[in-house]
Amino acid sequence: MTKQLPKVDVILVGFGWTGAIYAEKLTAAGMEVLALERGPWRDTPKDFATTFAQDELRYYWRHGMFQEASQSTVTFRNNGAQTALPMRHWGSFLPGNGVGGSGVHWNGQTYRFLPSDFVAKSHNEERYGPLPEGMTVQDYGVTYEELEPHFDYFEKICGICGTAGNLRGDIRKGGNPFEGPRSDDYPNPPMQMTFSQDRFEASARDMGLNPFPVPSANMSRAYVNPLGMQLAPCTYCGFCEKHGCGNYSKSSPQTTIIPVLMKRENFTLRTDSEVLSVEKSPDGTRATGVTYIDTSGEEFFQPAEVVVLCAYPLENTRLMLLSDIGTPYDPQTGEGVVGKNYCYQVMSGATVFYDEEYTNGFVGAGALGMAVDEYNGDNFDHSGLGFIGGGYIACYTTNARPIESHPVPEGVPGWGSEWKQSVRANFLKTTTVGVHGASMAHRSNYLDLDPTYTDRHGRPLLRMTYDFTLNDRRLTAHITPVAEEIARGMGGREVNVAERKGSYDSMPYQTTHNTGGTIMGTDPQTSVCNRYCQSWDLHNLFVAGAGLFPQNAGYNPTGTVAALAYWSVAAIIDQYMADPGPLVQA
Amino acid sequence: MSFPTRRKILKSLLFGGTAIAAPSAVFGAIYGRGEGMPWEPLKGQPPYYGTHEDWFFTPDEREAVAAICARLIPSDGDGPGAVEADVITFLDRQMAGFYGRGQHWYMKGPFREGTATQGYQSEHPPAGLYRHALAELDGYCRAQQDAGFAALSAAQQDEILKGMDDEEITFDGVSAKAFFDLILKNTIEGYFADPIYGGNRDMVAWHYVGFPGTRYDYRDFVGHNGARIDLPPVSLMGRPGWNSSE
Numbered sequence: 001m002t003k004q005l006p007k008v009d010v011i012l013v014g015f016g017w018t019g020a021i022y023a024e025k026l027t028a029a030g031m032e033v034l035a036l037e038r039g040p041w042r043d044t045p046k047d048f049a050t051t052f053a054q055d056e057l058r059y060y061w062r063h064g065m066f067q068e069a070s071q072s073t074v075t076f077r078n079n080g081a082q083t084a085l086p087m088r089h090w091g092s093f094l095p096g097n098g099v100g101g102s103g104v105h106w107n108g109q110t111y112r113f114l115p116s117d118f119v120a121k122s123h124n125e126e127r128y129g130p131l132p133e134g135m136t137v138q139d140y141g142v143t144y145e146e147l148e149p150h151f152d153y154f155e156k157i158c159g160i161c162g163t164a165g166n167l168r169g170d171i172r173k174g175g176n177p178f179e180g181p182r183s184d185d186y187p188n189p190p191m192q193m194t195f196s197q198d199r200f201e202a203s204a205r206d207m208g209l210n211p212f213p214v215p216s217a218n219m220s221r222a223y224v225n226p227l228g229m230q231l232a233p234c235t236y237c238g239f240c241e242k243h244g245c246g247n248y249s250k251s252s253p254q255t256t257i258i259p260v261l262m263k264r265e266n267f268t269l270r271t272d273s274e275v276l277s278v279e280k281s282p283d284g285t286r287a288t289g290v291t292y293i294d295t296s297g298e299e300f301f302q303p304a305e306v307v308v309l310c311a312y313p314l315e316n317t318r319l320m321l322l323s324d325i326g327t328p329y330d331p332q333t334g335e336g337v338v339g340k341n342y343c344y345q346v347m348s349g350a351t352v353f354y355d356e357e358y359t360n361g362f363v364g365a366g367a368l369g370m371a372v373d374e375y376n377g378d379n380f381d382h383s384g385l386g387f388i389g390g391g392y393i394a395c396y397t398t399n400a401r402p403i404e405s406h407p408v409p410e411g412v413p414g415w416g417s418e419w420k421q422s423v424r425a426n427f428l429k430t431t432t433v434g435v436h437g438a439s440m441a442h443r444s445n446y447l448d449l450d451p452t453y454t455d456r457h458g459r460p461l462l463r464m465t466y467d468f469t470l471n472d473r474r475l476t477a478h479i480t481p482v483a484e485e486i487a488r489g490m491g492g493r494e495v496n497v498a499e500r501k502g503s504y505d506s507m508p509y510q511t512t513h514n515t516g517g518t519i520m521g522t523d524p525q526t527s528v529c530n531r532y533c534q535s536w537d538l539h540n541l542f543v544a545g546a547g548l549f550p551q552n553a554g555y556n557p558t559g560t561v562a563a564l565a566y567w568s569v570a571a572i573i574d575q576y577m578a579d580p581g582p583l584v585q586a
Numbered sequence: 587m588s589f590p591t592r593r594k595i596l597k598s599l600l601f602g603g604t605a606i607a608a609p610s611a612v613f614g615a616i617y618g619r620g621e622g623m624p625w626e627p628l629k630g631q632p633p634y635y636g637t638h639e640d641w642f643f644t645p646d647e648r649e650a651v652a653a654i655c656a657r658l659i660p661s662d663g664d665g666p667g668a669v670e671a672d673v674i675t676f677l678d679r680q681m682a683g684f685y686g687r688g689q690h691w692y693m694k695g696p697f698r699e700g701t702a703t704q705g706y707q708s709e710h711p712p713a714g715l716y717r718h719a720l721a722e723l724d725g726y727c728r729a730q731q732d733a734g735f736a737a738l739s740a741a742q743q744d745e746i747l748k749g750m751d752d753e754e755i756t757f758d759g760v761s762a763k764a765f766f767d768l769i770l771k772n773t774i775e776g777y778f779a780d781p782i783y784g785g786n787r788d789m790v791a792w793h794y795v796g797f798p799g800t801r802y803d804y805r806d807f808v809g810h811n812g813a814r815i816d817l818p819p820v821s822l823m824g825r826p827g828w829n830s831s832e
Contacts, residue, residue, distance in 0.1 A: 036614075040615075041615060041617060043623060043624075043625065045630075046625060046626075046629055046630040047631070049630060050802050051822070052632065052822055053802075054799075054800035054801075054802055054822070055780055055800070055822060056779065056780070057775060057779035057780060057783055058633050058634075061775055061779075062684075062685060062690075063690060068690040069690060069691050069692040070689065070690050070692055070693070073692040076705075077701075077704070078701065078703055082701065083698065085698060085700045085704045085707055086692045086694070087704075087705055088688075088692045088693065088705065088706050088707065089690070089691045089692070089705070089706065091705055192808045192809070193808075194808050194809070194810065195810060195811055195812045235802055235803035235804065235805055236804040236805060236807075236808055237803065237804060238804075239802070246802075247802065258623075259622075259623050261618070262617065262618050262621070262622050262623050262624075263620055263621075263622050264618070265619055265620035267618045267619070267620075268616060268617070268618045268619050269616070269617040269618045270614045270615070270616055270617075271614055271615045271617065272614040273614035294614040295614060354812075356812075357812035358810065358812055358813060358814045358815065359812070360807070360810050360814075360815050362797060362798055362804070363807050363808055363810065363815070400797060402778040402791070402792070402795060402797050403774060403775050403778045406774075406778075406795070414751075415657075415658045415659070415747075415751075415770055416657065416658070416660060416744070417660045417662045417664070419659075420659050420660065420662070420664065420665070420667065421662075421664045423795060424665060424794055424795050424796075427795040427796060427797065428796045428814070452696065453692075453694065454694070503701075503703050504703065505702070505703040506703055506704060506705055507703070
């Protein structure tokens with residue numbers, strides 16, 4: 001029997017970055033907030049201690065911080081003609097689990113999307129004519145200018161380290177000249193770059209490009225954020241991505257927001273509590289609350305005035321489909337919206353092998369890098385190129401964790417003596433120039449419920465149908481040679497290029513930048529949420545996360561995810577509280 | 587755990603929430619309500635490293651697996667291989683533990699052969715795949731050479747492994763290629779993982795490639811400008827030189 005619990009003002013489903021952001025703002029505004037987190041409690045001193053955080057096997061290869069696939073996974077296929085099969089363990093991407101979510105095991109690369117990224121359809125059509133058949137790229141419904149104060153605030157919460165390239169229209173040397181106008185500089189100076197970035201910077205400058213330090217949530221110095229949270233200087237240990245930071249040096253919900261929130265009497269967190277569905281009023285116009293299950297297997301109905309989906313994008317989409325909210329997307333007709341426009345990233349790169357110089361890749365940090373943005377978004381003329389969008393090119397020194405990272409030159413076998421000796425010869429003498437490419441929405445890439453496979457509660461798994469599109473392939477074919485040219489200018493013995501060819505492969509790790517499925521937009525016929533991230537169907541249901549992106553830009557998503565959360569929660573507090581109802585009339 | 591204990595219901599600015607029924611017990615842990623960060627001593631999870639009681643392989647399996655690892659990462663004049671790194675002990679503990687059981691993996695059926703892009707689709711968790719594939723490998727070697735894998739020459743072993751890697755040798759019931767890919771991945775894990783897991787004994791692989799291990803502060807070395815940084819490795823257990831016995 002389902003137990004009925006006392007009503008709260010707001011339920012947050014999931015407690016990572018967006019959950020912490022909504023909770024902090026809503027409790028500050030006086031609301032009674034309850035967060036339900038499927039995974040366990042986690043904190044810095046206890047769970048990411050520097051005496052055991054640097055454990056590559058445990059945290060990456062045995063998936064110590066991620067959702068266990070046995071809890072729930074996705075089924076995957078490249079196209080609708082194939083039978084989707086479950087990802088029996090994670091590979092290409094790594095959904096988080098537990099308090100802090102993916103915000104614990106991220107790298108800290110904190111970009112803002114370009115102004116044109118938010119109006120990708122109208123901007124590109126105005127400049128290049130109609131989008132091709134099948135490309136379902138849309139506008140966000142919110143502009144960069146509207147989000148700018150929220151980008152700025154999140155950068156201050158995190159203490160992002162960087163160099164402004166465009167301060168209120170003033171283009172600044174050493175920053176990214178293509179970024180949208182910023183109302184303020186970064187709160188902290190860039191990280192100290194190391195050998196590989198110096199070589200990248202020199203090579204890129206020789207080519208007439210404008211290299212800039214990657215905006216970093218790994219601290220370049222001690223910092224106190226607007227909530228009074230103290231962050232410590234990064235020690236460049238290189239265990240960022242896939243690991244928690246025991247040094248209070250990487251911004252995460254734990255280091256920037258949660259300790260403040262835990263002191264507020266109107267905030268409650270229940271861990272080990274998995275939401276099964278969002279419940280609706282009989283007339284279908286409002287969410288009444290959520291049904292969740294705890295580790296004893298007991299079910300609870302938790303009523304609330306407002307429900308915010310703050311889980312990972314894949315799980316948010318699945319929850320909406322399981323809860324029968326909104327019309328599921330149909331790739332045959334192109335109608336329906338939930339599960340539409342699933343996108344990812346298109347990654348490629350070039351590895352530089354040195355003979356004499358040591359890159360010492362173990363001296364690194366998740367966001368220690370230099371990048372160029374000349375080939376991102378619409379920063380270059382796409383006329384006649386046959387694609388839109390782009391990507392940044394960057395040289396990061398993020399790790400030399402040797403199970404994951406032991407590059408050998410082309411032609412060396414994959415095992416045996418020759419392989420072993422080549423690993424030794426090259427382990428400390430390589431670096432990579434990577435392309436982090438956009439993924440444009442296409443009619444054939446989407447999420448729905450799997451007809452065969454179920455989770456431990458008997459609910460259908462989410463089914464992912466995805467492959468790289470013609471746009472993706474042309475994009476990577478155009479930009480990868482630029483990365484190669486930069487790499488060749490960095491003075492190594494040889495350069496190996498990893499082009500993006502063949503179908504998308506669900507197994508080798510690429511990025512945890514899954515987007516779409518609960519997209520925002522200007523029209524309920526083509527989007528799940530309106531410009532305030534509010535469900536078109538249930539006015540008291542809001543959705544957070546990269547599932548809102550109508551298509552994926554050529555950047556890491558966290559900065560934009562956070563800005564959208566701050567934008568949305570401001571709308572709840574400033575508009576919705578005074579007059580609950582649709583904030584945009586359909 | 588009872589709920590609510592000393593919860594203070596705040597009147598919100600907007601909604602007057604009405605309590606309907608308080609539950610008798612909630613199993614999910616409850617935090618917050620003004621009580622601050624819930625730090626408790628000894629609640630962190632130390633790494634699970636397995637124990638000697640966890641031996642999984644039979645003596646014959648152990649011999650075959652050790653022989654396979656020794657060809658994947660050979661001992662040669664250049665430096666230590668899987669033998670010196672004791673990768674077999676690592677693999678034995680991994681197969682005996684949650685990883686071998688596939689405890690964190692999605693192992694519900696139906697099981698179908700997938701495309702190359704769909705990943706692992708064996709009905710067996712890792713330990714089961716090892717067990718079935720090793721039996722098949724043993725049968726193959728005895729049929730071809732009248733001896734188990736471990737008794738063959740290095741050249742013969744390499745030829746068989748290459749045949750599995752290239753999908754020229756197939757097994758009944760399990761995929762020889764899936765097994766090859768898995769044992770290669772696991773061998774590299776055991777070679778380079780922290781020594782607490784049984785492999786990389788005495789950090790030999792870290793010494794060999796120049797990885798300083800689990801150190802966490804390199805601020806003095808960021809400006810190395812391409813020069814070699816010589817730091818002896820440290821593991822989660824520290825360094826042998828720090829122990830009084832050495």
